[in-house]
Amino acid sequence: MTYVIAAPCVADYSCVEICPVAAISPGPEDPEFERVEQLFIHPDVCIDCGACLDVCPVSAIFQEGSLPAKWQHYAAINRQYFEVIAL
């Protein structure tokens, strides 16, 4: 199980700063920061601690199994982002 960032994300990067395993991208120093519509959690790096959940100012973060129906596909979108930037 992993945490997933869904549609409400406003790219306030408090989650990036608090994540103990640097699973969340892009951070404000990353070149991609200007080009994304939201931030993403790497599902293979996430340790499921939930620290990001508390600091997100818009409650955009969900545990994968608790994603609202309309945002189910954000699990795939979060994973895809890391595949895209690895290209």
Added chain:
Amino acid sequence: MTIPALRIAIVGSGPAGLYAAGHLLDNRDHSVEVDFFERLPTPWGLVRTGVAPDHDDKKKITDRLFDFTLRDPRVQFFGNVTVGKDVQVVELTQWYHAVIFAHGAGDHNAIGIPGEDLEGVWGARDFVQFYNAHPDQADLRFDLSHPRAIIVGNGNVALDIARILTADIAVLEKTDIAQPALDALRASKIREVVIMGRRDLEFAAFNNPELEEFGHLDGVDISASGAIEPPVSESDPVLAWRARRRYEIMERLTSRPRLTSNRQIVFQFLATPVGLRGAGRVEGLDYVRNRVMRTGSTITYERSSTVETLDAGLVLSACGYRGAALKGLPFEEAAGIVPNKGGRVIDADADLPGTYVTGWIKRGCRGIIGSNRRCAHETVSSLIADQEAGLLQPATMTGKQVRALLTTRNKRIVQFCNWRSIDRSERQAGQALGRPRVKLAQTDALLEAAFAPQRQASAIKPGEVGW
């Protein structure tokens, strides 16, 4: 009375100013005090008056973040105080170690075609402020009696407006949408909203989450004029991925079965408006279609010579916001920003020490709420570096002195405790109706709510910051 190491004025209490205050207060090396100067009786800037009423998720940022900044004991809020009128820029620069201007973008780009002065033609901001109960537009009345509305421009603001114009009233009734807007929409005869942009889908200005939301609108069909083609031009992997996703969402939305009884949102890509028709009132929009021309990696749009017309009774120009000049601050007309280096305001390449900008007035109107956080971080870092280099003039007034002086000029300064009263009364009014709040739109009503309870609350002494 001792003046702390850093007394900072911030003009504007939207995300840009609030993130700047947050960064200042987080600084552990200096004792900091922040005074906000806000033209409206209410804080939160575009989170309150820009973010669409059905985007309640995004509005959570006020309760979950910005409220902690505004109620910090080192912060004073001076609402209903207009810089340039109640207090001058030059005064602020004298009173404080530094001033951060975060007043956003007060102007917008016109379409730039004949007929924009016709009745029924509005700027997107007018309509957004109308449905968000902004005091500037509380008295506007929109004619929604024609079956078609056209939005020129296809950024997120255009999509917000299209959504509000077509949304189920039962959904809007559960939001904090302004009451006059709700009444107008309930009686609306609009059946079709056209979103017109000069470029193709690949370069549309909206974001994917906003487009995806069209799929959640009950009783609304989505269609697009012309072929929806897969993206081919973008070489940056992240932007190409976004374009691919945009294409997939659009394909999914436009291939759903349609019902003639449904309301329609129509994307008109590759179309440039050339004129507005009507005698006094707008009756239609003339436009030409564009063809994409690719020469190597350069893309141009060739205009057709054939003018086509769409009938409409409401035309909204959503061609982007832009900054407005503020007396006492330099202004870069072409970009609509205050010229700056890393947030330091510069004039003819000379620095103006102690004067800073952040947010849209610094970098132009782009990015989302969180973009302002990084932007504010840069500005505050410049400010702190200048302080440490001894470049800032000492402040000449304490927080109490500024408050006392403002009170002599304006009897109705909305302080944090007064904003709390407004907030409480709006939330209470909403509770009975199952809405997050019922917004007060008129300045008079806001001020009445701001000050009425305080007269009874003897616990709070007049002029004291409390909540």
